[in-house]
Amino acid sequence: MKRVVVTGLGALTPIGNNTEDFWNGLVNGVSGSAPITRFDTSAFKTKFACELKNFDPLNFIDKSEARRNDLFTQYALIAVEEAVKNAGINFESLNRNRIGVIWGSGNGGIITFEEQVKEFVKGDGTPRFSPFFIPKIIVDIASGIISIKYGLRGVNFTTVSACATSNTAIIDAFNYIKWGKADMIITGGSEAPITASAVGGFSAAKALSTNNENPAGASRPFDVNRDGFVMAEGAGALVLESLDHALARNATIIGEIAGGGMAADAYHMTGTHPEGEGAYLGMMEAIADAGIQPSDIDYLNAHATSTPLGDNSELRAAERVFGAAPQLHISATKSMTGHLLGAAGAVEAIACIKAIEQGIIPPTINTTQAEPDYAHKFNLTLGQAVKKEVNYAMSNTFGFGGHIATAVFKKYWP
Known part of the structure; x- marks a missing residue:
């Protein structure tokens, strides 16, 4: 391969x-x-x-x-x-x-x-x-x-x-x-x-x-x-x-794709599975495809569209994948860009690659009262960007129909 x-x-x-x-x-x-x-x-x-x-x-x-x-x-x-x-x-x-x-x-x-x-x-x-x-x-x-x-x-x-x-x-x-x-x-x-x-x-x-x-x-x-x-x-x-x-061709290499996982919620036309079943499967498949462990992920760019049900189901899935992981930075860049629908994964992939390249986690803005069940289980990167070495970054995307696609990006090492 x-x-x-x-x-x-x-x-x-x-x-x-x-x-x-x-x-x-x-x-x-x-x-x-x-x-x-x-x-x-x-x-x-x-x-x-x-x-x-x-x-x-x-x-x-x-x-x-x-x-x-x-x-x-x-x-x-x-x-x-x-x-x-x-x-x-x-x-x-x-x-x-x-x-x-x-x-x-x-x-x-x-x-x-x-x-x-x-x-x-x-x-x-x-x-x-x-x-x-x-x-x-x-x-x-x-x-x-x-x-x-x-x-x-x-x-x-x-x-x-x-x-x-x-x-x-x-x-x-x-x-x-x-x-x-x-x-x-x-x-x-x-x-x-x-x-x-x-x-x-x-x-x-x-x-x-x-x-x-x-x-x-x-x-x-x-x-x-x-x-x-x-x-x-x-x-x-x-x-x-x-x-x-x-x-x-002597190209400048910005980063590397390590793995990808796709799955389905098989649950509802527009709603995500309440326990994030598809999200869990997609993340686990992407991690396995990358040949790494969940603990290797430094940054998760969450799908996190700001809907009442969707955000919680993703956090539940993340807890199943990572456990309580306060060292894991999660951010929702849709808080700034809005939701680009079919283009969301592409711009969020760029955010992940730049986070790896620059050693900066972009913030989640506008969130002042984070979900109490998850506020201390992850670092939701609220308000301001954070400097951090990022070797592996994950990007989640979920679509109507229950479609799940998760990609893992990594720092390029020769």
């Missing part, structure tokens, strides 16, 4: 439009939540989200490319371009038959779908859909467009496992390279869900916070007064390659 290393990162998030700004936002505890600007929210219970800030896609891609692609694909292209530059890749010198793309999105082109259907409904019944309508909405299009842009002819597909999507993509990419099926894979996820239909739908499911008086403090993972998640948009991209391939 080949070792799989990380050589490039790209981020487009509500707290930073590149990896450096994103990381600085995390370390400094910046909230990306603010009133929604995309549509009129006056009739909505939830009026805020984590939108991208000071962002114009035309600063990154040309007008014709933007017209052909939904925002979720535009976000993917922008994050991937940063990751490719960060990795110092010259594709002309590489065997592009052995380079693939495994990308994730939970919703695909939901903005395009909503806009086109609205236009049809308010018209005279004559179908005047854009010729780009279907290509823009299908969830697999981003991986295809990335491969076309760079001429990558290796393994290419899209994962969909709701909010576990991009962790699933990363684990699949890790496995394909580990098995020798590819030399390099661009992976990650993107999501552009801040639309009336998505906000309305999640609100109807009672999943969103309604703390309209204090949007910046609305995402409160582990807090006894939490009332739901904050929707977010953006993308995260990683360049993964086999160790020998990275060394052969």
Whole structure:
């Protein structure tokens, strides 16, 4: 089995439009939540989200490319371009038959779908859909467009496992390279869900916070007064390659993927198992795949969306895996970024890799009254970032349908 290393990162998030700004936002505890600007929210219970800030896609891609692609694909292209530059890749010198793309999105082109259907409904019944309508909405299009842009002819597909999507993509990419099926894979996820239909739908499911008086403090993972998640948009991209391939091209190695675990709650359409059964299985499988012990994990980036039931079930699962472990730092970066749905795992993987690289645990912000049963069993990293050597970091992601995907990252040692 080949070792799989990380050589490039790209981020487009509500707290930073590149990896450096994103990381600085995390370390400094910046909230990306603010009133929604995309549509009129006056009739909505939830009026805020984590939108991208000071962002114009035309600063990154040309007008014709933007017209052909939904925002979720535009976000993917922008994050991937940063990751490719960060990795110092010259594709002309590489065997592009052995380079693939495994990308994730939970919703695909939901903005395009909503806009086109609205236009049809308010018209005279004559179908005047854009010729780009279907290509823009299908969830697999981003991986295809990335491969076309760079001429990558290796393994290419899209994962969909709701909010576990991009962790699933990363684990699949890790496995394909580990098995020798590819030399390099661009992976990650993107999501552009801040639309009336998505906000309305999640609100109807009672999943969103309604703390309209204090949007910046609305995402409160582990807090006894939490009332739901904050929707977010953006993308995260990683360049993964086999160790020998990275060394052969003299790449700078940022970190390494040690293992991945996937499981299912097999319990409820939208709710997590109350005892975190799937989360427990996913974490244990990832640890076993990495060939380490639970005590080796220095940092857990929790799924922790700030929902009343979900946070507790994850903490119960963590207690089953780690026992009472006050030395284990856990943080919920969704308290700052909001929940990027299918892209969450990608940006949180970047947070884990940067934590390893920089020796800093990003904080959980907004949480003032942590769940009393767990406040002293783990270090929830409340309020401020913490300096700590991180050799192994774990990232949890869970999705509607009971999907579980957990990845373990490690410091690179030659």
